[in-house]
Amino acid sequence: MRGAPRTDRGRTARPVLIAVIAAGIAVAGAGTAGAAEPAAGGQAAPAVGRAAPAVGQAAPAAGQAAPAVGRAAPAVGQAAPAAQVAPAAGRAAPAAVPAQAPPPGAIPVGCGNAPPDLAAAIAAAPPNATVTVCPGTYPGGITLTKPITLLGARVGVDARTGRTDLRAESVVDGRGGSGFTVAAGVSNVRIDGFTISNPTQSTATTGGVLAVGRGSGITITNNVVTRFSFGVNMNSNGQIASSVTRNRFAENNGAGGQAGVFLSSGPANNLTISDNLFSGHDGNAAAAVNTAGDPANPSTGLRIERNQSIDDATFAVVTNADGTVVANNQVVRRPTATTAVGTGILVGGATRNVAITGNVLTGGAKNGISVGQAFSAVKNTGLLVGTNTVVGRLNGIRFEDQTSGTIRGNTVAQGTGTGILLEGANSGVTVTGNRSFQNAVSDCSDQSRGSGTAGTWTGNLGLRSTPPGLCRLF
Numbered sequence: 324m325r326g327a328p329r330t331d332r333g334r335t336a337r338p339v340l341i342a343v344i345a346a347g348i349a350v351a352g353a354g355t356a357g358a359a360e361p362a363a364g365g366q367a368a369p370a371v372g373r374a375a376p377a378v379g380q381a382a383p384a385a386g387q388a389a390p391a392v393g394r395a396a397p398a399v400g401q402a403a404p405a406a407q408v409a410p411a412a413g414r415a416a417p418a419a420v421p422a423q424a425p426p427p428g429a430i431p432v433g434c435g436n437a438p439p440d441l442a443a444a445i446a447a448a449p450p451n452a453t454v455t456v457c458p459g460t461y462p463g464g465i466t467l468t469k470p471i472t473l474l475g476a477r478v479g480v481d482a483r484t485g486r487t488d489l490r491a492e493s494v495v496d497g498r499g500g501s502g503f504t505v506a507a508g509v510s511n512v513r514i515d516g517f518t519i520s521n522p523t524q525s526t527a528t529t530g531g532v533l534a535v536g537r538g539s540g541i542t543i544t545n546n547v548v549t550r551f552s553f554g555v556n557m558n559s560n561g562q563i564a565s566s567v568t569r570n571r572f573a574e575n576n577g578a579g580g581q582a583g584v585f586l587s588s589g590p591a592n593n594l595t596i597s598d599n600l601f602s603g604h605d606g607n608a609a610a611a612v613n614t615a616g617d618p619a620n621p622s623t624g625l626r627i628e629r630n631q632s633i634d635d636a637t638f639a640v641v642t643n644a645d646g647t648v649v650a651n652n653q654v655v656r657r658p659t660a661t662t663a664v665g666t667g668i669l670v671g672g673a674t675r676n677v678a679i680t681g682n683v684l685t686g687g688a689k690n691g692i693s694v695g696q697a698f699s700a701v702k703n704t705g706l707l708v709g710t711n712t713v714v715g716r717l718n719g720i721r722f723e724d725q726t727s728g729t730i731r732g733n734t735v736a737q738g739t740g741t742g743i744l745l746e747g748a749n750s751g752v753t754v755t756g757n758r759s760f761q762n763a764v765s766d767c768s769d770q771s772r773g774s775g776t777a778g779t780w781t782g783n784l785g786l787r788s789t790p791p792g793l794c795r796l797f
Contacts (some may be wrong), residue, residue, distance in 0.1 A: 429453040429474070433461070433493075441465065441495070445473070451511070456493040463495045463502040463519070467512055473503075475516030475546070482547045482571040483600040483631075489518065497521040497551060501529045507536030510563060514543050521550040521577070528579035530556040535588040539563040549573040552580025558616070561592025561624055567599065572611065574603040581609035583635070586616045586625075590643075593624040602633040605662035609636040610669075616643040618673060618699060628652065637665035638684075642698045645675045649682065656687035666690045667716065670706065672699030678707045684716060691716035691735070695723040695747075702726050709733065719759065723747040730754045738762040742785065743794075746770040752779060759785040759794055767794035 431437035432444045434457035441461040444454055450469040458476045467473075475493035477486060486492070495502045495517055502519035505512050512534070519531040531548035532555045534541050540563030547570070548554040554572040559565045572583035583601040586594075591614065601611035611632045616622045625647040631654075632638040638654040641647060654667045667684040670677065672695070684691045691713035694703060706728040712735075713719035719735030722728060724747040735742040735757065742759030745752060749771035759766035766785030769776055785794025 426453055426455060426474070429455040431455055431457065433457040433459045445471065456517070458491055458493055460489075460494040460496055463497040464500045464504075465495070465502070466504045466506055467509060468506045469509060470511035470540075472513040473515065473517070474513075475518075477518075477545060478516035480516060480545055481569045482545050483569060483598075486518070486547055486571070492518040492547075495519045497525070497529060497531070499523075499525045499527065499529070501533055501551065502531045502548075503533070504530075505532070505534035505536055505538060505541065505557075508538055509536060510538035511540040512538070512542070514546060516545050518547040519549075519551075520547070524550055524574075525552065525577040527577070528552045529577055530554070530580075531575070532557070534558070537589050539565055539593065541565040543567045544569050546570045547573070548583075549575065550577065551575045552577035552582075553585045554583045556580075556582075556585045556587055557594075558586060558589035558591050559594050561590075561594075563593070565591075565594045567594070567596045569598050571600045572602070572604070574605070576603075576605050576609065581606040581636075582613050583611040584613070586614050586622065589617050590620045590622040591616060591625055592622055594622070595626045595628070597626065597628045597630065599630045600633070601630060601635050601638070603662055604635040604637075606636060607663050607665070609663060609665070610640045611635040611638050613640040614642060614644050614647065615640070615698075618643050618701075621645040621673065621675065622647065626650075631655070633657070634660040634662050636663040637667065637669060639668045640671060640698075641669065641674060641677060641679075642671040643673045644677055647674065647677045649677070649679045651681040652683075654682065654684040654687075656685065658686065664688045666693040667713070668692045669697065670694040670703055671697040672703060673701040674703045674706060676705035677703070678709070679711065680707065680709045681711065683712045683714075685714045687716050688739070689717050690721050691719045691738075693718075693721045693723075694725060694728065695721075703728065707731065713738070715739075718742070718744045719762065720744070721746070722749055722752055725749050725752055727751045728753070731756050733757045735759045735766075736761050738764075740764050741768045741789075742766040743783075744768050744770070745776055748773045749776050752776050754780045754793070755782050757783045757785075757794075759783065762787075765789045769793055 430444055430448055432441050433439040442465045448454055453472040455474045529551045530553040531551045532543055534557035537558055537560050539559045554575040567584055575583055581604055583604055584596055604611055612627055621643045623645045628650045630652045633655050639649055664687055666689050692708055704727050709731040711733045715737045718740040719738050719742045720730055721744045741764045742762040766787050768789040780793040783794040788794045
């Protein structure tokens with residue numbers, strides 16, 4: 324992930340790793356055996372700092388609706404509009420609907436005669452307090468130094484659809500900075516029911532929620548997060564489960580970032596990123612989710628599942644991960660999209676026992692699922708790419724320079740390159756039970772060097788193979 328400064332208790336992390344990650348995403352290409360992958364961005368990629376599409380503009384249908392994945396994902400044409408620009412600092416107009424009554428014992432902010440100073444209320448609250456925030460706009464830049472529960476006006480309300488009337492929202496305005504920062508070592512923080520936004524993309528590196536202090540029990544749910552460098556930048560020591568669920572992340576393309584959820588400055592253990600909507604993360608190194616983490620300490624217990632990605636340059640970058648599951652996500656690239664184009668799901672090295680399963684990827688001028696060593700020379704081991712559906716990408720599934728791995732039970736169709744492509748110094752890769760049809764160059768192609776993968780292609784259906792026999796009709 325390009326230019327994403329990693330901080331660890333105030334120290335800026337190594338910029339070299341950041342540059343390598345950016346370069347890896349930009350050059351993770353199609354290779355020689357398939358169709359040549361366009362230069363980063365497919366065509367001339369939009370300038371990183373260009374004006375983002377208007378937030379709150381509804382997303383038109385993606386050609387045809389992509390199949391539902393696992394859950395009934397919001398229809399691609401049913402637009403989950405991104406958050407509108409937050410009004411100027413100061414409380415917004417009265418809510419169009421009555422605010423929920425504060426829970427018993429909660430500290431109210433901006434409710435009736437309660438003071439509207441959110442930062443002061445949080446600073447004065449005892450540990451483990453609940454702060455309930457009525458509709459209005461509140462300055463961000465707030466540091467959370469204790470376990471605390473923050474409940475916005477839309478607590479419990481799924482942020483993936485609707486939520487466009489700011490009069491009914493508790494808006495935390497970053498004012499060019501970050502929204503909330505969880506201090507080092509703090510655990511048991513819940514942020515639920517807010518719109519966290521910047522009026523414009525910032526020239527500083529910012530986050531809607533920054534939680535890189537290696538705590539745990541961080542819950543970020545039902546929030547609209549837009550126009551930061553990172554929607555969420557976090558890690559977790561895993562002692563208590565953490566989750567990022569039912570949020571809408573839109574156009575987090577600020578300086579040094581370009582990610583919806585970015586994992587950095589340590590592993591993200593025992594973390595679930597699920598049931599979120601990502602859209603418009605734009606740039607040659609942008610991704611909805613990036614597991615950069617810590618090369619010396621891979622994330623364990625990490626799950627990325629049932630999310631929807633619309634017009635993000637890349638959905639998921641997976642590296643420095645052990646046992647991570649990327650499952651049942653829906654990745655859509657619409658013909659009208661103007662954001663940069665990258666690989667749908669990119670596995671970039673230093674992973675163990677990762678499972679990429681049940682995902683549906685439709686549309687896009689670069690690879691669907693690509694496995695290589697873009698970010699680390701440490702080989703991926705125990706990798707499963709199974710039961711995914713990839714339609715209308717460049718090469719559907721591509722492995723390069725791998726010493727193990729299984730490609731099983733996938734459906735790949737209508738690519739502009741090769742359906743399933745192995746190239747480079749592969750050995751020990753098993754390709755079995757896949758279906759690959761109507762791909763422009765070839766349905767199945769093994770261009771591996773060295774010991775290669777001869778005899779490891781079994782039971783695959785397809786019309787055209789290079790060399791012949793990898794895929795058959797019967």
